Amino acid sequence: MNCPSCQAALPFKANFCGYCGARLASNASDTNSSVILPIPVKLSTTGDSSPPASSHPATNNVAAGDRRVVTVLFADVSGFTAMSERLDPEEVREVVNSFFRVVTEPIYRYGGIVDKYIGDAVMAIFGAPLAHEDDAERAMMAAWSMQGITSAFATKTKARTGTQLQLRVGLNTGLVVAGTVGGAYKQDYTVIGDTVNLAQRMEASAKPGQVLITQETFKLTHLRFEYGEGVPIKVKGRQEPVTSYVLRGPRDGSSAFRDRLPLVGRKNELKQLKTVLEHAIHHSPQSVNLVGETGMG
DSSP states (O other), X not given: OBOTTTOOBOOTTOSBOTTTOOBOOSOTTOTTOOOOOOOOOOOOSSSOOSOOOOOOGGGOSBOOOEEEEEEEEEEEEESHHHHHHHSOHHHHHHHHHHHHHHHSHHXXXXXXXXXXXXXXXXXXEESSSSOOXXXXXXXXXXXXXXXXXXXXXXXXXXXXXXXXXXXXXEEEEEEEEEEEEEOSSOEEEEEESHHHHHHHHXXXXXXXXXXXXXXXXXXXXXXXXXXXXXXXEOOTTOSSOEEEEEEEEEOTTGGGGXXXXXXXXXXHHHHHHHHHHHHXXXXXXXXXXXXXXXXXX
């Protein structure tokens, strides 16, 4: 059978889709089931371009999502507005496209994805749909690389356009709901939550050339990166000031800091593993099964 939501092939009598998490009817004869299955959209052939109306709950705009802790990055370029006043729109489009090609490369290099382009800004996600145990650090490395790339790109662009381009970057880490959002004709994967809003506020509060982060991101990355002192700032939509930090750069030799951290509270487990290893070396093959909560690393 196939999932009616994402069309993935599923085992017989599956109750939930293993790919998108949608709940499925247990079997075709289960007439008392309260499971709601998506209704396929039928496009009109009479010239009416509006989607068919339905009161069925499965036609809401937000597909079932999952809760994740992610780091959201917003980057905005200052200088494009001034450049647009002097250049032809086609020249501006060419510069914008060239800029986005180079500035988004670090996002994917460090394991993130571009969520959307908003004019001369870009939003990226680290931790969804693919999660790593160090997504916050990956996002910071991407932000640092983006600033370096922008500086080199701006030097070439200024000679051509007479405008100095600079990048403002803001990051925040926190809980979101990840899933598809959209209407009958178009849906996109994205994340929703206050985490996204605060990341955008950090970008708006950053000065050109700065990377500004929240305390939540700072806690996860301060061992690998150097920051200025935490400064409370007032952001739109918040009654209380938000503590923010300006990125100064990666720490020297930070790539090896994990090796220096001791493993604590696992003496018995390590003893068992060493015993199993010795038995495997001198006697017969062994198997070890580690079980833990999702995301504990």
